[in-house]
Structures are given as C-alpha cells and as structure tokens.
Amino acid sequence: MINSNNRKLCLSGWLMEHGAVVYNSPLKLQKFLLMYEAFSKIAGEEADFSNLKGYKRGPVFSTVFGDYTHDRIEFDFVAKEAYSSGAIKINEDRAALCHFIVGTLSEEELSELTHKLRLWNSHRERIMRGEQQVSLCEDDFDQNDANMVNLLGCMYPLDMVRNSSIVSIDKHYFVFSNDDISRLTEQHFDVLDQLIHVEELHNPVYVEIDDEGRLLVD
C-alpha cells in the first residue's frame, strides 16, 4: 500500500519521466522533492512539508522514503499514474530547476547543502545522536533558509537550465550547452577524465568548446 500523498507522487512521477538517473537515487529524489517544496514556499505558493523527518544525510519525506524503499515497483507505477493524470499542477520551470540542482551535485554535496538549512540544522544534535523520526516542520524553515534557497536559484538562469546537458564522471558533473554536447569527442572525454584526477573542480563544472575544439572550463 502506498502512503505518499498525491503531490509527492506527481512530483516523483515528473522526475521519473524527466530525470530517471536522479530518480533512481533515493537521496536525490528526496532532495529534489525538498527543493521543489522550498522554492514553492519562497514563491509564496502552496508547499508541502508534511511527514518530513531529520535523517543524518538531511531532511527526508518519510512516507515517500518508505514507499520508495519498501515497495518500489508499486511506487513507480502509482507515481507515473499520478503524474500522467495531471491531478496536481507542477510548475515545470521550478521542477526543471530542482532537477538541474540535484543532478549537478554529488549526494555528499547535497547532504552538506541541506545540513546548512535551519530546517534541519536546528535539530542537528538530536539527529546526529541517532534519534529516530525527528520531525521537521515548515516553521523551522526560516528567512536564512529562504535566502539560501533563493541564492541557489539565482545561480541557474532558466535558459541555461533548459539548454544544457550534463555529463557525469565519478561524482563530477560537467555542464555543456546542448550545441556543444553534440561536438564532444572521445578525446574530450579523456581530457575530462584527466581533469578530475589532477585538478580541484567544483560542481557543476561548466564547460564550453572553443573553435579549436579546446575545452574552456569554469
């Protein structure tokens, strides 16, 4: 039996369809859902922080986690159905932004990022002590959290989100324009592989290909 509410099922269904790689990571699915609710809240729109618990790797929507972990096949089916039904209107731009954020950071970085939120951090001691089922509530999400999430949103202009493709190599996420991605050669992949071993790179790693085929790395 699936206990997740319709909103979370629709959002999960959206991610399954538009970002299967991210969806297949339980942690990244949770971060995607959290980001979507946080952006909804700071936009002054309906947000759903129900059944949110503090885990060591950050906030977790416990019903979604239970369904996804213990009954994955049914969860996938119901989430897909819920999204297809269009029962909940999803803000496509916001979902794409959240997918981009979650898709271009490692699980460790996403955990660290959500640890910065007062929503989780105000309960840090209890959570890290190993206490189970520490409830996090919407009121814990304060102005500092709103500022941080807002800043995160400012890093990713929508046209860039819409016109980019991601190449991931060993927890490094390289962002190319859709035009450049088709120009990538095997040698470029070799260079990226070399880069991650000899340079300190920070996700997301933005890369352009210049006229001479050289990678310009930001």
Added chain:
Amino acid sequence: MKVPYPDIQSDLAVTSHMYICRNNSHPHYEFIKCQRYKPYMLIRYIMVHYLDEDSDLTRNPFRKLTRIDCDKLFVTNSVVYSDTMKTERRPDVCQELYDVVLTELMTDGYEEIALDESGLVDINDGGSNEQET
C-alpha cells in the same frame, strides 16, 4: 582570460574566468579573479574575503551571479595585454565596486600567485610577450 592548467596540455583544456585588473603599470599586471557563484560556496567557507555581485551592467560586466575572490592576487611581469581581451559588455567595473574590492583585498592581506606567462600568451589571442611587441 584563459589560464593554462599545470598538468593538462593547453590545446586540450584551459580554465576561463574574468579578472579585475588592479595594477596595470606595464609590464607588471595584477589581477583579482571573478568566479561564477557555485553551491560549494554555500557549503564550505573557503574564502575569507570576497564580494558577491549579481549581473548588473551599471556596475559590472558579469552575466551571472559572481564571486570576486579577494584572498588572492594573480600577477604577471612580462605579458602585454591587448584591449581586445577586455569584456565587451563593459570593459570595467564601476568605481564604487572597484574601491570595495581593493578594500577587501587589503584587509588581512592576500596570497600572491604568479601566472604561467608563456602559457597565457600561447592561449589568449590578445596576449603577447613584451619582447614581441
């Protein structure tokens, strides 16, 4: 400005960032690095002195939210820089921002980093060695 990686052939990959020029008393140049704002800056407080600037043509040429790293100063002593290397949207930052950048830079000192000068000349169209000009 493109800067070579120490361990990667520069015809394969280079880093590319904007820099604010502090000192242009030829042939000695000093630069302050401007980086695209990234999430790690929210997670780890690596920089002590910095300024965050949103895109604003009345103040700067940045296209995106940018962090100006005032902990470091990059220097060259023999490279000649062409004006074509300046950003097109506007070639500078406003005086107010420039003054604050210098104040941040001078607070608690900074690390001075010598750039690979021959590498710079090889990969930047507007750069050349002093002897060549």
